[in-house]
Amino acid sequence: MSNDDLYKVSLDLLNGKLLSSQNKDIIYAPGNNTSHYRGGLYTKNNHYESKGNGYGYCNxxxxxxxxxxxxxxxSTDSSRYGDLSNSADKIYADLFGK
Structure with missing residues (x-):
C-alpha cells in the first residue's frame, strides 16, 4: 500500500465511509484496554497511530x-523499527503538537 493509499483508507475509516459513525464510536471508545488498541489503531490523546513490521518492511x-x-x-529497513517509530512520534509532535 502506498502512503497515499494508507492515508485515504485511514481517512475513510475515520470519516464514516468504511464504518458508520456509531460503529466507529463503539470501536474507538475508551475502554479498559491499557494499550488503547482497538480496530487496528492505538488511541492516543489527540491522534491515532498504527505500526507494523514484517518481512524486512515496517510502517x-x-x-x-x-x-x-x-x-x-x-521503510525497508526493519532493523531500525524502534528508531523509526520514535521518529514518527517526534515528527507528528513537531508538526501538530502532542
Missing part, C-alpha cells in the same frame, strides 16, 4: 482524530 501512521493531519513513514 508507521500517526493521524489526527479528524483525519486532517497525518505522518506516514515506511
Amino acid at each position: 508507521f501512521l500517526r493521524i489526527s482524530k479528524d483525519g486532517q493531519n497525518a505522518v506516514i513513514l515506511q
